[in-house]
Amino acid sequence: MSKKILATTSLAGCFGCHMSFLDIDERILELIELVEFNKSPIDDIKTFTKECDIGLIEGGCCNSENIEVLKEFRKHCKILVSVGECAIMGGLPALRNGISIKECLEEAYLNGPTVGENTEKIMPNDPELPMLLDKVYPCHEIVKIDYFLPGCAPRADLIWNALVALVTGNELELPYEVVKFD
Amino acid sequence: MKKAEKITFKIDEKTCYAWPGQSIVDAARDNGIYIPSLCHVEGLKPAGSCRICNVTVNGRNMTACTAPVGEGMVVENDTPELNELRKTIVEVLFVSGNHFCPSCEKSGNCELQAVAYRYQMMVPQFPYEFPVKGVDARPDLILHDRNRCIMCKRCVRGIEKDGKAVFSFEGRGGEHLQISMDIDLASQLSEEEAFEAMEICPVGAILKKERGFAIPIGERKFDKAPIGSEIENSVEQD
Ligand code: SF4
Ligand code: SF4
Ligand code: FES
Numbered sequence: 001m002s003k004k005i006l007a008t009t010s011l012a013g014c015f016g017c018h019m020s021f022l023d024i025d026e027r028i029l030e031l032i033e034l035v036e037f038n039k040s041p042i043d044d045i046k047t048f049t050k051e052c053d054i055g056l057i058e059g060g061c062c063n064s065e066n067i068e069v070l071k072e073f074r075k076h077c078k079i080l081v082s083v084g085e086c087a088i089m090g091g092l093p094a095l096r097n098g099i100s101i102k103e104c105l106e107e108a109y110l111n112g113p114t115v116g117e118n119t120e121k122i123m124p125n126d127p128e129l130p131m132l133l134d135k136v137y138p139c140h141e142i143v144k145i146d147y148f149l150p151g152c153a154p155r156a157d158l159i160w161n162a163l164v165a166l167v168t169g170n171e172l173e174l175p176y177e178v179v180k181f182d
Numbered sequence: 183m184k185k186a187e188k189i190t191f192k193i194d195e196k197t198c199y200a201w202p203g204q205s206i207v208d209a210a211r212d213n214g215i216y217i218p219s220l221c222h223v224e225g226l227k228p229a230g231s232c233r234i235c236n237v238t239v240n241g242r243n244m245t246a247c248t249a250p251v252g253e254g255m256v257v258e259n260d261t262p263e264l265n266e267l268r269k270t271i272v273e274v275l276f277v278s279g280n281h282f283c284p285s286c287e288k289s290g291n292c293e294l295q296a297v298a299y300r301y302q303m304m305v306p307q308f309p310y311e312f313p314v315k316g317v318d319a320r321p322d323l324i325l326h327d328r329n330r331c332i333m334c335k336r337c338v339r340g341i342e343k344d345g346k347a348v349f350s351f352e353g354r355g356g357e358h359l360q361i362s363m364d365i366d367l368a369s370q371l372s373e374e375e376a377f378e379a380m381e382i383c384p385v386g387a388i389l390k391k392e393r394g395f396a397i398p399i400g401e402r403k404f405d406k407a408p409i410g411s412e413i414e415n416s417v418e419q420d
Contacts (some may be wrong), residue, residue, distance in 0.1 A: 138305075181284070
């Protein structure tokens with residue numbers, strides 16, 4: 001059987017979901033028998049070089065770059081999976097959703113208790129920087145997402161069971177302890 | 183009392199017994215059958231507001247926490263249709279509030295979350311509203327986070343200080359409905375009363391301060407077994 005091709009990315013996430021993925025421990029040896037990685041922080045391939053079977057998305061969309069990457073994943077992956085609370089519902093970054101961007105930026109760069117010297121009152125303004133969105137969006141509100149793996153981070157067993165099910169076509173096992181929202 | 187004085191009815195093929203006047207939810211529990219409930223707590227006047235306890239009797243859906251058992255009644259409970267409906271209700275509750283479980287002190291002990299686990303909600307099918315609701319942390323011992331309130335009114339019915347209701351339901355008649363806290367009464371709650379207030383709220387909308395994350399992950403109420411399994415595992419006693 002030819003290997004399935006897997007891509008992963010972290011959008012507005014903390015890499016915790018990727019860390020949890022690595023918590024599959026020695027099963028990673030089985031994994032590389034099952035899949036070949038393409039664009040992913042795991043192998044550091046930065047641009048898609050092949051069409052992929054499965055894309056794992058960590059994090060929601062908080063800026064224009066997240067949207068661009070997510071759309072690219074949708075284009076190049078047959079199956080997209082939202083991995084973790086941030087991809088599914090915005091997660092902790094979405095705590096800002098009730099606050100205006102102006103207020104957030106002023107708190108971060110001008111008024112917050114941890115702001116040091118900023119006498120010129122500069123806010124990040126390099127044109128290279130992606131634009132912040134009005135709020136943080138769950139991935140499935142931007143593109144179609146095929147499957148969802150909740151958790152913060154999702155348990156390694158959940159990620160493993162889901163990947164094996166997707167690769168082999170067998171039914172996904174969902175023991176009670178593996179599906180949690182925290 | 184003997185079985186003879188109870189009335190006989192059926193839930194999903196199982197013969198059950200109830201006291202006259204007992205609600206379907208309470209009778210089901212006594213017979214080892216779980217019907218999900220959020221706004222209902224034994225001992226408080228039923229409110230019938232969350233509708234998660236929907237069951238089908240004679241082809242009609244009704245809330246099992248308000249409907250009394252009738253002799254010979256045939257109740258459908260654990261059916262794919264009802265379970266799907268319950269999951270949908272949970273999804274609506276999740277998107278209409280701000281449920282950031284990873285940062286919520288109630289996580290693992292929360293009944294809403296537990297019902298979502300039980301019905302395997304992986305993602306709500308509706309768009310998230312991200313409403314802006316207030317947090318009131320003025321009392322010394324408790325805080326009230328309306329972002330997580332599911333309007334079950336358990337607090338309105340169950341939390342009193344010297345015979346006076348600490349929480350009330352505001353905004354009847356078209357205005358934005360919400361629960362409001364009487365700040366003076368809430369500030370007078372004792373340690374024990376504050377703890378009870380937190381326990382009455384099914385979600386993390388009423389929290390006792392300096393109490394969060396007291397129980398490690400893995401040992402919380404709903405970490406290992408689904409909500410309702412304690413009822414299903416209870417041995418039927420007469
Ligand atoms: S109240 Fe329950 S469902 Fe809401 S955030 Fe807290 S743990 Fe999650
Ligand atoms: S504060 Fe808690 S107990 Fe009161 S209505 Fe809201 S969810 Fe129910
Ligand atoms: S538990 Fe019956 S309506 Fe809420």
